[in-house]
Amino acid sequence: MLRFILTRVSLIIPTFLGITLLAFFLxxxxxxxxxxxxxxxxxxxxxxxxxxxxxxxxxxxxxVQYGIYLSRVLQGDLGKSMITQEPVLSEFSALFPATIxxxxxxxxxxxxxxxxxxxxxxxxxxxxxxxxxxxxSLAGYSMPIFWWGLILILLFSVQFDLxxxxxxxxxxxxxxxxxxxxxxxxxLSDEPEAFWSAVRHLILPTIVLGTVPxxxxxxxxxxxxxxxxxxxxxxxxxxxxxxxxRIVALHALRNALIPVVTVIGxxxxxxxxxxxxxxxxxxxxxxxxxxxxxxxxxxxxxxxxGALLLGVVVMSVNLLVDLAYGLINPRIxxxx
Amino acid sequence: MALVEIxxxxxxxxxxxxxxxxxxxxxxxLEEGEVLGVVGESGSGKSVTMLALMGLIPFPGRVRxxxxxxxxxxxxxISDKERRQITGKDVAMIFQEPTTSLxxxxxxxxxxxETLRLHEGMDRKAAERRAVELLGQxxxxxxxxxLSAYPHQMSGGMNQRVMIAMAIACxxxxxxxxxxxxxxxxxIQAQILDLLISLQKERNMGLVMITHNMGVVADxxxxxxxxxxxxxxxxxxxxDLFASPQHPYTAALLAALPERSEGGRLATIPGVVPGxxxxxxxxxxxxxxxxxxxxxxxxxxxxxAWAGGHIRCxxxxxxxxxxxxxxxxxxxxxxAAS
Numbered sequence: 183m184l185r186f187i188l189t190r191v192s193l194i195i196p197t198f199l200g201i202t203l204l205a206f207f208l209x210x211x212x213x214x215x216x217x218x219x220x221x222x223x224x225x226x227x228x229x230x231x232x233x234x235x236x237x238x239x240x241x242x243x244x245x246v247q248y249g250i251y252l253s254r255v256l257q258g259d260l261g262k263s264m265i266t267q268e269p270v271l272s273e274f275s276a277l278f279p280a281t282i283x284x285x286x287x288x289x290x291x292x293x294x295x296x297x298x299x300x301x302x303x304x305x306x307x308x309x310x311x312x313x314x315x316x317x318x319s320l321a322g323y324s325m326p327i328f329w330w331g332l333i334l335i336l337l338f339s340v341q342f343d344l345x346x347x348x349x350x351x352x353x354x355x356x357x358x359x360x361x362x363x364x365x366x367x368x369x370l371s372d373e374p375e376a377f378w379s380a381v382r383h384l385i386l387p388t389i390v391l392g393t394v395p396x397x398x399x400x401x402x403x404x405x406x407x408x409x410x411x412x413x414x415x416x417x418x419x420x421x422x423x424x425x426x427x428r429i430v431a432l433h434a435l436r437n438a439l440i441p442v443v444t445v446i447g448x449x450x451x452x453x454x455x456x457x458x459x460x461x462x463x464x465x466x467x468x469x470x471x472x473x474x475x476x477x478x479x480x481x482x483x484x485x486x487x488g489a490l491l492l493g494v495v496v497m498s499v500n501l502l503v504d505l506a507y508g509l510i511n512p513r514i515x516x517x518x
Numbered sequence: 519m520a521l522v523e524i525x526x527x528x529x530x531x532x533x534x535x536x537x538x539x540x541x542x543x544x545x546x547x548l549e550e551g552e553v554l555g556v557v558g559e560s561g562s563g564k565s566v567t568m569l570a571l572m573g574l575i576p577f578p579g580r581v582r583x584x585x586x587x588x589x590x591x592x593x594x595x596i597s598d599k600e601r602r603q604i605t606g607k608d609v610a611m612i613f614q615e616p617t618t619s620l621x622x623x624x625x626x627x628x629x630x631x632e633t634l635r636l637h638e639g640m641d642r643k644a645a646e647r648r649a650v651e652l653l654g655q656x657x658x659x660x661x662x663x664x665l666s667a668y669p670h671q672m673s674g675g676m677n678q679r680v681m682i683a684m685a686i687a688c689x690x691x692x693x694x695x696x697x698x699x700x701x702x703x704x705x706i707q708a709q710i711l712d713l714l715i716s717l718q719k720e721r722n723m724g725l726v727m728i729t730h731n732m733g734v735v736a737d738x739x740x741x742x743x744x745x746x747x748x749x750x751x752x753x754x755x756x757x758d759l760f761a762s763p764q765h766p767y768t769a770a771l772l773a774a775l776p777e778r779s780e781g782g783r784l785a786t787i788p789g790v791v792p793g794x795x796x797x798x799x800x801x802x803x804x805x806x807x808x809x810x811x812x813x814x815x816x817x818x819x820x821x822x823a824w825a826g827g828h829i830r831c832x833x834x835x836x837x838x839x840x841x842x843x844x845x846x847x848x849x850x851x852x853x854a855a856s
Contacts, residue, residue, distance in 0.1 A: 417613070420573075425602065
């Protein structure tokens with residue numbers, strides 16, 4: 183087990199370097215000088231431009247710039263935002279809870295609906311329910327997130343006025359950030375309505391962000407379950423006289439979950455990608471929207487730092503999922 | 519009262535090409551403590567017959583019978599719940615592949631105690647004590663430490679012992695062993711067979727031994743049922759059947775045994791078991807039978823009492839008039855024609 187963890191952790195180093203390389207060079211391929219963008223429409227005095235380029239080190243050869251950047255990163259310095267002059271790390275940690283909150287709700291939404299739907303579809307194979315679930319999940323999987331988000335806003339917010347259009351909470355409330363997670367902070371505050379306001383704001387973004395993982399989990403659960411239900415040990419379980427519920431919920435599900443957990447791990451990356459779009463659509467103040475803004479402003483340090491931090495988070499979550507995989511699959515646990 | 523009473527059992531599977539009849543009119547009685555060998559080639563319906571008795575025919579298979587009773591209870595009319603109280607308790611089954619028949623995600627102890635807790639209502643402690651006892655009885659060394667082992671940590675032979683322990687956990691009246699030794703090493707095969715037979719004697723339980731190995735049957739069974747293409751071909755006491763097989767199919771199976779070979783080339787049965795599309799009109803074995811006639815190719819023989827058992831053949835080997843009858847019915851088979 184220890185060796186398994188060490189192998190996985192050692193893989194993080196090349197991935198980490200890869201992310202710094204990609205983030206650093208890709209943003210420099212985007213046309214537009216960061217200083218000129220910073221100066222805005224009125225332009226900037228050429229002498230001042232040169233001076234500022236020196237300050238930020240943009241006058242150096244690009245490889246030297248990368249070397250300096252990398253050595254700073256290794257010392258834990260992700261730089262400061264060119265716009266706000268705040269350290270990238272502190273901006274990230276202020277905004278990240280909002281993204282985590284949204285992503286957690288989305289994956290819970292996907293699991294709570296996707297697992298039962300997949301299981302029932304497998305048990306009632308070729309029934310109307312099965313075809314319905316598989317059809318809807320294929321549609322959900324193919325749905326462009328931005329379009330789906332806008333449709334939901336038009337329908338539920340604009341047409342029926344059931345949910346707010348954007349944001350995390352009504353502007354009426356001021357909630358002191360304690361954990362950064364609004365669902366918790368509002369409960370800690372003395373305004374109980376604030377919690378429900380936060381919940382209402384979460385509904386649509388959760389659905390939009392959770393749709394693709396929901397579709398993937400439902401389909402994966404169904405196919406894994408179908409495969410497992412045909413196994414010899416299910417026949418053994420029936421031959422023992424166990425109830426149908428026990429056979430499905432214990433003997434089959436335990437084995438069917440093994441591939442599903444892998445897929446859930448892969449969905450974490452998808453979730454953060456989706457969060458960037460979802461947060462933009464719903465003006466959700468998380469890291470996704472922060473990164474999009476950074477692209478428009480050519481805020482190099484924020485983009486590089488943000489991509490790096492998100493990458494580390496995705497890798498860590500995947501590592502945890504792999505460890506969980508060992509927990510539910512004894513055959514993995516016992517191989518060195 | 520017989521332990522098992524089956525009358526005219528049929529199991530059908532609808533397929534794309536039509537209805538596949540896996541079991542065709544099988545009738546069977548089994549007394550308490552009796553050992554029955556069920557022999558036949560792959561696809562002869564021997565496993566499916568027993569799966570039907572267990573209620574384990576997978577969807578979309580259909581089971582039909584005039585009578586299907588176990589220990590005096592009519593299995594055709596009782597509810598699923600009542601049936602589950604019998605299955606795994608009074609009648610248990612072990613399978614061909616021990617390693618895939620155990621759940622890879624649960625320990626041996628969990629899978630063993632599960633049956634005890636369900637059917638005997640034991641608490642965890644009592645079930646574990648009993649499980650250790652059972653593992654000891656089936657010859658697993660240091661049974662206490664095996665409770666926490668997973669199936670993939672043990673050999674196929676050990677896993678089959680665990681399966682047997684699971685099956686006998688609730689003192690079943692009938693144990694069905696579906697090719698229990700096919701997937702095991704030859705040395706282990708003999709051990710498992712010995713174990714099954716000694717358990718059967720100790721507990722006086724009924725034992726159905728499904729196999730395609732005539733040798734296994736000769737060693738273990740009191741009575742033998744030979745199946746072919748879903749039908750019973752011959753059913754007699756083991757001693758009689760091995761001494762003087764009455765059905766040409768049984769005789770051909772015995773002739774194909776290496777230990778019965780008299781030197782020279784080993785006898786084989788030409789052709790294959792009929793499938794969905796080439797099911798003969800007459801006797802199902804007639805296309806491969808050395809004694810087939812125009813009559814046997816067109817008229818299907820009924821199962822009838824013969825020589826202390828039952829046989830489904832127009833021309834039983836022990837019938838003194840058979841040569842004359844075969845000649846009269848226009849022989850087409852290789853042996854009879856010559």
